[in-house]
Amino acid sequence: MPQREILIPKSDLGPNALAKEKKKMKRIVSLITVVTLIVCALTGCGAGKETVATDGSTSMNKVIGALGEAFEAENGITVTYNATGSGAGIQAVQEGRCDIGLSSRDLKDEEKANGLEGTVLAFDGIAIIVNPENPVSDLDVETIAKIYTGEISNWKEVGGNDAEIVLIGREAGSGTRDGFESITDTEDKCKYRQELTSTGDVITTVAGNPAAVGYASLASVKDTVKALKVDGVTPSEETIKDGSYVVQRPFVLVTKKDATLSESASKFFDYITSAEANDIISGAGVVPAN
Amino acid sequence: MKKNRLFENIVHGIFLILGLITVGCVLLITVYLIISGIPAIREIGLFNFLFGKEWASTAEDAKYGILPFILTSIYGTAGAILLGVPIGFFTAVFLSKFANKKVRAIIEAAVNLLAGIPSVVYGLVGMIVLVPAIREIFNIPDGASLLAAIIVLAVMILPNIIKVSITALDAVPKEYEDASLALGATPAETYFKVSVPAAKSGIAAAVVLGVGRAIGEAMAVMMVAGNVANMPSLFQSVRFLTTAVASEMAYSSPGSLQRNALFSIALVLFLFIMLINATLNFFLKRDKEK
Numbered sequence: 001m002p003q004r005e006i007l008i009p010k011s012d013l014g015p016n017a018l019a020k021e022k023k024k025m026k027r028i029v030s031l032i033t034v035v036t037l038i039v040c041a042l043t044g045c046g047a048g049k050e051t052v053a054t055d056g057s058t059s060m061n062k063v064i065g066a067l068g069e070a071f072e073a074e075n076g077i078t079v080t081y082n083a084t085g086s087g088a089g090i091q092a093v094q095e096g097r098c099d100i101g102l103s104s105r106d107l108k109d110e111e112k113a114n115g116l117e118g119t120v121l122a123f124d125g126i127a128i129i130v131n132p133e134n135p136v137s138d139l140d141v142e143t144i145a146k147i148y149t150g151e152i153s154n155w156k157e158v159g160g161n162d163a164e165i166v167l168i169g170r171e172a173g174s175g176t177r178d179g180f181e182s183i184t185d186t187e188d189k190c191k192y193r194q195e196l197t198s199t200g201d202v203i204t205t206v207a208g209n210p211a212a213v214g215y216a217s218l219a220s221v222k223d224t225v226k227a228l229k230v231d232g233v234t235p236s237e238e239t240i241k242d243g244s245y246v247v248q249r250p251f252v253l254v255t256k257k258d259a260t261l262s263e264s265a266s267k268f269f270d271y272i273t274s275a276e277a278n279d280i281i282s283g284a285g286v287v288p289a290n
Numbered sequence: 291m292k293k294n295r296l297f298e299n300i301v302h303g304i305f306l307i308l309g310l311i312t313v314g315c316v317l318l319i320t321v322y323l324i325i326s327g328i329p330a331i332r333e334i335g336l337f338n339f340l341f342g343k344e345w346a347s348t349a350e351d352a353k354y355g356i357l358p359f360i361l362t363s364i365y366g367t368a369g370a371i372l373l374g375v376p377i378g379f380f381t382a383v384f385l386s387k388f389a390n391k392k393v394r395a396i397i398e399a400a401v402n403l404l405a406g407i408p409s410v411v412y413g414l415v416g417m418i419v420l421v422p423a424i425r426e427i428f429n430i431p432d433g434a435s436l437l438a439a440i441i442v443l444a445v446m447i448l449p450n451i452i453k454v455s456i457t458a459l460d461a462v463p464k465e466y467e468d469a470s471l472a473l474g475a476t477p478a479e480t481y482f483k484v485s486v487p488a489a490k491s492g493i494a495a496a497v498v499l500g501v502g503r504a505i506g507e508a509m510a511v512m513m514v515a516g517n518v519a520n521m522p523s524l525f526q527s528v529r530f531l532t533t534a535v536a537s538e539m540a541y542s543s544p545g546s547l548q549r550n551a552l553f554s555i556a557l558v559l560f561l562f563i564m565l566i567n568a569t570l571n572f573f574l575k576r577d578k579e580k
Contacts, residue, residue, distance in 0.1 A: 085540035164431040171517065171537040172348040173548075188349035193527050194434045194516040197537050201417070201513065208422050211431055 055082040056089020056102030063284035099265035101254030104175030118252040125218035127227035138229040150191035168214035179249030219285030327557030330550035345519040370443035378451030386459035405449035413513030434516035447500035458492020508532035
């Protein structure tokens, strides 16, 4: 072991060297602390005065992006958006890491109890999507629920081809999944074949499998898949707004009840909940609530 | 002389800091994982956690059994090794011993390129090409399965296995081979009966490295395995230890048992990786002592 030989003379340096070494360690520790603090300060939200930090639901990317752009053009205040998911966004507000949290589900009671407050910004329709080759085009909510709980397992039972239904869903905790399962009353009962972690993955998978059925925000549905009518109602802005299309969920702005927003954040909040933002919100494919 | 000494000390100090950063990171991660991973295991019970067959983290009656994930990770890694090692090993022997310079240069460049492809690209190609192909070939309703994950992982570990094996094979002293050839053995006999045994520790290290990469991969697997917490079977949608953490982390609410259980899964995964690293060290050490 050649390493031993090198080690021996070093310990010969005596207790003085040991003390030196200790001092050095102290210095190192303090240096690391300082560096960490600087990094934290630089990356923390609200570092500059003229920014509004939002954090949360990946489904709200489009609408917040559009609103942020318009707001910046008008007021010169930058709006940042972190697409982390509803749960993470709510956590970020709670910990004060951002100004406004974005959630694509209503706040849970425990979250409200933690001093958070939700304001509905818009409604998002959840489209039930199938492969364009699938002849089925209209289902009612009960049938959809039966399909997802495995009671109906073949497309021919609902007027389609003789093929086993492949259920595509989202991961546990996803706002879209939560929305879908609570609307269809199938919580914890869905027999998914795949649980994917993004809307894009769901659309890609359904587009690639003729027997698949999935769900996704209406705003992100593309031509590669077909959105089903539910109870005879085509999902669209009008049908979501008047409530006739039943598979829909709210987009919620999450803030702290006791803390006041920064000046720029409250400006942004007022702006996006005002009527003049409605055009931008509907431009992003969701239905404004105000 | 004294000036020299000071300079030496400064350099020593700087390198010590750099070295400590690595050690600090490892310690920080280890301590953090243990601290955040233990509470959930305590609450659920070690036996129920490790050997429970059901995972339903968001259900009303939540279940936190990770046996399906553990078995899936083991089966998936074993499958990838079973597929990837023979291909990688023979490629390495061919490149190191049989191939002429030009061929070796081309194939090595390709291998290096393969090593540089980000895992999300593997996942994307797997999702769009491999998954539908498996569906068609095996005539099953959906192709996202353990098999798809195994194939993707096998391709991903190839570059590791090939590169490390080549290094080991190249390091075999030429005299060994010369002696064997002089005794009348054919080149093929020499390479497989002399060179390969002489390089076996290095090749074993290559395999272990492959295991490490395969068991730790999340992104690519998440896109092709379907992510449903089933007990593993070749054509079923499965969830790995890595994907179990990755898919639910974003939406789990902080401080909840679900979030803590995810940390516990990460701890289990971490222990697996430690075990693999220990094995790797064992092989490398044995190689050196020889």
